[in-house]
Amino acid sequence: MNTTFSFNRLGLLIKRYFAENKQRELSFWGIVIVVFMLMHDITAIGMFFYISGFIFAARMFKIFSYTPGGMHYLLIPATHLEKLVTAILLSTVYFFIMLLVSYSIGNTLGTTLGNLIFNMQNPVSLDLFQLESISKVWGTRVISQRSLISIFLNFALIQSIFLLGSVYFKKNAIGRTFLTIIFFTILIGLLEILILRVTFGSFSITGQNMNLYISGDNLFPGFEQAGKIVKYLMIPFFWVVAYFRLTEKQV
Amino acid sequence: MIDIKNVDFSYSRNAKLLSGLSLKLETGRIHGLLGKNGEGKSTLLKLISGLVFPIHGNIDVMGFNPQKRTPEMLQDIFFLPEELPQLPLSIKNYEEVYAPFYPNFSAEQFNSYLKEFEIDDKKAMLNKLSHGQKKKVFVSFGLATNTKLLLMDEPTNGLDIPSKGQFRRMVASAVDESRCLIISTHQVRDLDSLIDSIMIMDEHEIVFNEPNENITKKLLFKVVDHNETDESVIYSEESMRGLYQVRENTTGEESKLDIELLFNAVFTDKKRIMNLFN
Numbered sequence: 001m002n003t004t005f006s007f008n009r010l011g012l013l014i015k016r017y018f019a020e021n022k023q024r025e026l027s028f029w030g031i032v033i034v035v036f037m038l039m040h041d042i043t044a045i046g047m048f049f050y051i052s053g054f055i056f057a058a059r060m061f062k063i064f065s066y067t068p069g070g071m072h073y074l075l076i077p078a079t080h081l082e083k084l085v086t087a088i089l090l091s092t093v094y095f096f097i098m099l100l101v102s103y104s105i106g107n108t109l110g111t112t113l114g115n116l117i118f119n120m121q122n123p124v125s126l127d128l129f130q131l132e133s134i135s136k137v138w139g140t141r142v143i144s145q146r147s148l149i150s151i152f153l154n155f156a157l158i159q160s161i162f163l164l165g166s167v168y169f170k171k172n173a174i175g176r177t178f179l180t181i182i183f184f185t186i187l188i189g190l191l192e193i194l195i196l197r198v199t200f201g202s203f204s205i206t207g208q209n210m211n212l213y214i215s216g217d218n219l220f221p222g223f224e225q226a227g228k229i230v231k232y233l234m235i236p237f238f239w240v241v242a243y244f245r246l247t248e249k250q251v
Numbered sequence: 252m253i254d255i256k257n258v259d260f261s262y263s264r265n266a267k268l269l270s271g272l273s274l275k276l277e278t279g280r281i282h283g284l285l286g287k288n289g290e291g292k293s294t295l296l297k298l299i300s301g302l303v304f305p306i307h308g309n310i311d312v313m314g315f316n317p318q319k320r321t322p323e324m325l326q327d328i329f330f331l332p333e334e335l336p337q338l339p340l341s342i343k344n345y346e347e348v349y350a351p352f353y354p355n356f357s358a359e360q361f362n363s364y365l366k367e368f369e370i371d372d373k374k375a376m377l378n379k380l381s382h383g384q385k386k387k388v389f390v391s392f393g394l395a396t397n398t399k400l401l402l403m404d405e406p407t408n409g410l411d412i413p414s415k416g417q418f419r420r421m422v423a424s425a426v427d428e429s430r431c432l433i434i435s436t437h438q439v440r441d442l443d444s445l446i447d448s449i450m451i452m453d454e455h456e457i458v459f460n461e462p463n464e465n466i467t468k469k470l471l472f473k474v475v476d477h478n479e480t481d482e483s484v485i486y487s488e489e490s491m492r493g494l495y496q497v498r499e500n501t502t503g504e505e506s507k508l509d510i511e512l513l514f515n516a517v518f519t520d521k522k523r524i525m526n527l528f529n
Contacts, residue, residue, distance in 0.1 A: 001323055009322065012351050019348045020339055072336040077325035077352040080288055247320075250303045 005085075008080040013086040016076070029102055037113070038105025042127045049099055049151075050158055057091040057162035058173040061246075065171045070251040074142045087166075088239060091145055092159045096152055153232050160238035167245045252278045252431045253299060258308035260294060264342040268294055269455050272308070278399070278460065279428040281445055284435040285514055286452030292435040293333065295452070299433070300330045313399060320335035326353055335385050342388055345374040359424075361396045364391035367417050383409040390418060394425040401432040405443040419445045420463040439510040450509060452515050459517050461528055463508050468518070469527055471500040472509045485523060486516035499527060500515065 018025065032052070064070040076083070094177055104126060111124045129148070165177025253276040260269040263478050268291045276282055286292050297303045298310060301317030301324070310317055315324035338345060342365070345370040365373070365427040376384055386409050393401055405414050422445055426432050436442055449466065451459035470485070474493045483498040497507070497516040 004321060005323060009352070012348075014257055016348045023339065066337070068332055068334045068336040071297075071330070072338075074302055074320060075300060075325055075328070075330055076349075077322040079322055080320065108374050192303070246272075 004079060005081055009082050010085060013078055013082055014089070016089060017086065026101070029098060032099070032102040033106040033109070036103045037110035040107075040110070044102065045128060049155065052099070053091075053095055053155055054158050054177075055163040056095050057173060058086040058166045058177060059160040060091050060163055061166040062165075062173070067251055070249075072245065073204075074249065074251055080243060082247055084239065084243050087163060087242075088160075091163055092156050095159070100128075109142055120198070121201065153235070157231065157234050157238075160235045164238045165243040165246065167242045168170075252276055254309075254311040255298070256309045257359050258298065258305040258310060260263075260291070260298060260303065260305050262294075263472055269298075269305075272429065272456050274457050274460060276431060276433070276448075278431045279426075280448045281422065281426055281432045281434065282445035282448045282449045282450055283442060283449055283510065284433055284452070285437075285510070290452040291450055291455055293404050296330065296404055296433065296435055299400075299418070300328055301325075302330075304474055322352075327399045328402065329353075329396045329398045329400070330402040331386075331389055331393050331404065331406055333408060335380045335382070335389055339376065339378050341376050342370070343375050345377060345388070346373075346392070350394070350396075353396040353398065357395050357397060358391070359397035360397075364421055365393055370416060371526065381409075385415065386410060387414060390421070394421060398428075399430055401426075401430065403432065404433045405436055405438070406434060407436065407438045415441050417489060425453065439514065443508075443510055446510065447458070451514060453521060454469065458521055458525060459528070466513065467500070467506055468503075469500050470513070470524075471498040471502075471504055472496075472500060472506045472512055486512065486519045488512065488515065502518060 035048065036045070039048065063073045073083075107126055108124050111122055114120065115122055128151075135219050161181065162174070165180065166173045169176040253274065255274040258269055258272045259267060260272075261418060274295075279420060284292050284295065287493060293305060298305060299312055300315060302311075302316045303321045310382045313327060317324065319340045323501065334391055340348065346358065348359060350358065350361075365371075367387070368391060370387055370391075375384075377465075380388065384405070390403075390406060393403075407418060419421070419442070421434065429503065434442060434446065436488060446463070448462045450457055457459065471483075474490075475496060476493050477493070479496075480487070483501055485496040485499065488495045495512055497509075497512050
């Protein structure tokens with residue numbers, strides 16, 4: 001018997017999830033398709049991706065909020081690693097793919113129905129898959145490059161934080177994870193100010209707004225790339241913390 | 252099968268629930284775990300299954316550390332809690348989803364236990380069943396897993412009178428030399444004929460752990476007409492039938508074990524009973 005990881009047990013855990021959440025999954029993705037039929041603004045769609053994603057991730061270990069459910073889950077004969085990988089696959093890979101599929105179906109259906117009802121000839125445009133987006137900032141055309149991989153990685157980062165929150169907090173995982181993020185953001189901000197004071201001495205704010213921005217590229221070559229790598233390394237970091245939290249879980 | 256050494260446990264910093272608890276349990280027996288409310292009976296079952304971790308001490312379950320919750324250990328443990336989970340699955344789906352996790356699961360046994368409990372509709376949703384019906388499904392499933400260790404917390408709570416008899420018959424037929432069953436209960440009358448070893452918890456430790464044959468060898472359970480008191484009487488209790496007594500068995504006379512009387516005797520004169528068995 002494989003004592004660390006078994007694909008057979010992983011398959012059984014995934015099967016268990018779909019068997020227990022069949023109804024909820026069907027109704028949720030039905031609603032999502034309708035939302036994408038009506039929603040065309042790419043920014044709003046992006047927001048919907050991330051918000052629905054973290055709600056889903058934060059509910060992954062909701063079973064622990066109910067003691068008999070938590071007991072039943074912990075006693076399933078599978079390793080903690082298999083249980084966590086199941087949660088990662090469902091909240092990150094499965095959810096992202098389902099969002100893309102629902103977006104494509106919803107958008108296509110919405111445009112086709114719109115054309116039929118209003119007698120128009122609008123083409124189906126899946127803006128989310130456009131790898132280059134053009135927007136105007138203060139009257140200037142800004143072309144931003146993006147790729148599905150970078151969207152996925154940002155999505156995975158948010159999911160990993162909320163997945164950890166889901167294992168960590170027994171109740172109100174979404175709210176508590178949010179509060180924790182805010183707390184750490186303030187803490188990092190204060191630390192940043194402290195470092196700036198230590199590095200550059202005192203500084204004063206004279207206007208109503210101050211936009212203090214130090215480009216990494218200006219300080220060290222490749223600093224921005226390093227920042228990206230560090231950012232994405234946070235994904236496995238949160239998974240590892242979630243794993244240890246799961247092994248320590250008591251009900 | 253189970254070896255617990257000097258275990259301390261508490262849910263909060265201030266109040267210790269278990270202190271220096273030690274216990275050894277062997278296979279082939281149905282152990283009854285008795286104690287007043289809040290003594291830590293359910294917690295002991297949770298410690299054995301790895302749902303909570305001891306602060307100090309060691310627990311060995313079938314050669315495994317339960318704290319690690321490895322699949323090899325978990326596939327040989329079935330825990331029936333007092334409060335059952337709300338699962339949005341039919342009985343059939345529950346079997347399809349969870350049975351593959353238990354390599355010794357027998358679908359045939361599961362069906363026969365369900366039949367004995369008169370549950371015919373396997374399409375019935377678990378979360379729509381009454382507490383008693385749901386308990387019957389989980390008891391049937393637990394017995395059919397053929398795990399070496401079965402932990403049951405108040406298994407007869409919620410069962411109707413005929414079902415209690417069915418439960419006793421099923422458990423008695425399912426437990427063999429290779430299995431160990433621990434039943435935590437307050438309903439001693441329900442399980443009187445089933446339990447063959449008794450553990451009693453008091454002041455957060457195991458104060459009594461003896462097989463039935465040892466108990467009746469050393470204690471005599473009697474009903475007398477009037478107040479026959481002598482030094483051998485440990486505990487007596489008035490009833491409609493006469494005076495129930497627990498005495499030291501000095502004559503080697505055989506008697507039928509009365510778990511409720513034994514429990515009360517232990518709480519009346521714990522020291523004397525402990526001395527008698529040690």
